[in-house]
Amino acid sequence: MENNKSENLCQIGEIAKMAGTTVRTVRYYMEEGFIEPAARSAGGFYLFFPQAADTVFFVQKLRDAGFALKQIRALYEARKNGATGDEASSRVLALLEEQKRAVEKKIADYQKLEVEIREAMDLVSRCQGCERAPNRETCRKCSVVTSREKLPLPCQAII
Incomplete structure (x- = not known):
């Protein structure tokens, strides 16, 4: 590959650094088809x-939020497989x-959990x-x- 064509391309380590993840994760997402190398260097390195x-x-943020790769892949395939822009955009x-609703539910669940933790x-x-010795018998009789x-949920679990 000529140098002037590869100037704007990045090696896998650079992609990992820009995305704030590991080379292994970038390779995995490449294997899963989320990204494709644009070329290979003269030394055989993938270039993106x-x-x-x-x-x-x-993809990593969606994974961190608890989305399965299957759900994330559906998003990419909906765009790629649309016959027209209108069809793809609708999908x-x-x-x-659907993902927004799932995130909103998780946020609400985390907010409830935060209240429980603060109360605990x-x-x-x-x-x-x-x-006094901290045990169920003693603590359950305590005026506190x-x-x-x-009892807040975390305390229910330990008291």
């Missing part, structure tokens, strides 16, 4: 357009709406200075615990 880092970053929009922190902070109508 810089935009591949955006794809890797987006992609439907899938994105408040309760547990009131135990500082307690000289009995004064509450309901």
Whole structure:
């Protein structure tokens, strides 16, 4: 490959660095078909357009949010397999709406969990200075615990 053609291309390590992930992850997403090398260097290294880092970053963020590769792949295939831009955009929009709803539900679940954790922190902070042995029997009789109508979820698990 000529140097002037490869100037704008990046090696796999550069893509990993730009996407904030590992070379192994980039290779995996390449094997899964999310990104494709644009060329190979004279030394046989895969070369990618810089935009591949955006794809890797987006796929990784969806994975971090709990989406399965199957769901993520459906998004890419909807665009690729649309006969027209209109058809592809309709499919992609439907899938994105589905993903948005799933993320909104996760956010709501995390917000509820955050409230539970804050309440547990408040309760547990009131135990500082307690000289009794921390066990279920002792703690369940303690006024710090009995004064509450309901124990926060983390405390239910440990008290």
